[in-house]
Amino acid sequence: xxxxxxxxxxxxxxxxxxxxxxxxxxxxxxxxxxxxxxxxxxxxxxxxxxxxxxxxxxxxxxxxxxxxxxxxxxxxxxxxxxxxxxxxxxxxxxx
Amino acid sequence: xxxxxxxxxxxxxxxxxxxxxxxxxxxxxxxxxxxxxxxxxxxxxxxxxxxxxxxxxxxxxxxxxxxxxxxxxxxxxxxxxxxxxxxxxxxxxxxxxxxxxxxxxxxxxxxxxxxxxxxxxxxxxxxxxxxxxxxxxxxxxxxxxxxxxxxxxxxxxxxxx
Numbered sequence: 001x002x003x004x005x006x007x008x009x010x011x012x013x014x015x016x017x018x019x020x021x022x023x024x025x026x027x028x029x030x031x032x033x034x035x036x037x038x039x040x041x042x043x044x045x046x047x048x049x050x051x052x053x054x055x056x057x058x059x060x061x062x063x064x065x066x067x068x069x070x071x072x073x074x075x076x077x078x079x080x081x082x083x084x085x086x087x088x089x090x091x092x093x094x095x
Numbered sequence: 096x097x098x099x100x101x102x103x104x105x106x107x108x109x110x111x112x113x114x115x116x117x118x119x120x121x122x123x124x125x126x127x128x129x130x131x132x133x134x135x136x137x138x139x140x141x142x143x144x145x146x147x148x149x150x151x152x153x154x155x156x157x158x159x160x161x162x163x164x165x166x167x168x169x170x171x172x173x174x175x176x177x178x179x180x181x182x183x184x185x186x187x188x189x190x191x192x193x194x195x196x197x198x199x200x201x202x203x204x205x206x207x208x209x210x211x212x213x214x215x216x217x218x219x220x221x222x223x224x225x226x227x228x229x230x231x232x233x234x235x236x237x238x239x240x241x242x243x244x245x246x247x248x249x250x251x252x253x254x255x256x
Contacts, residue, residue: 028210029213030209030210030213030241031206031209031210032245032248032249032252034248034249034252034253035202035206035248035252038252038255075143078143079160079163079164082140082141082160082164083163083164083167083203084203084206085139085203085206085207085210087138087141088141089141089142089143089144089145090143090144090146090149090152091144091145091146092146092149
């Protein structure tokens with residue numbers, strides 16, 4: 001039986017080794033809890049329970065990390081959250 | 096003031112006292128982008144990041160994202176201003192009807208108004224929960240409007256899901 005040599009494609013170095021960006025929402029005494037929960041559900045498609053968990057984290061701990069990943073998408077999420085008037089910021093994850 | 100949803104799924108605030116109606120009518124002026132204080136501007140348009148090593152990102156945000164946010168907020172204000180012109184008097188009280196397609200704009204504009212009212216006087220949670228709402232004083236008037244607009248937001252959120 002003849003053996004066939006298969007040439008494997010060259011492995012490229014991953015470009016996603018840099019630390020991800022995080023989408024952080026900070027506490028604001030003005031925004032209503034129900035409003036914040038609704039925005040989290042709308043922007044991230046979270047379940048009511050998951051959205052409430054993040055909302056309560058914001059309320060009690062002052063901040064919550066909503067998402068982490070590539071910069072472009074993180075920027076889009078922050079823009080959407082800010083369009084709903086939440087105090088959302090981008091942070092670079094530690095190395 | 097009563098809140099209900101009509102058969103056409105419109106949101107209705109009925110039996111609004113004329114004095115309360117005046118506060119509701121003040122929403123477009125409160126969120127007039129050309130009249131915002133520095134504190135209100137800072138709250139409505141926060142930077143993309145607080146990290147000082149990403150100045151370029153902050154500058155890009157200001158140049159490209161802020162104008163979009165500005166337009167988004169202005170659009171919500173216009174929808175609300177148009178609905179307010181349709182408010183009508185019924186037996187000495189006032190009625191406001193909000194079409195289902197306008198509800199998101201209302202939520203946004205009410206939130207803008209609350210943030211502007213709070214940022215100008217540096218409100219915290221204690222001040223917000225104050226029962227002192229003497230509307231003849233500037234602070235009391237702001238606390239009253241903050242709570243009135245919160246009530247309207249809660250009504251809408253409850254029915255919008």
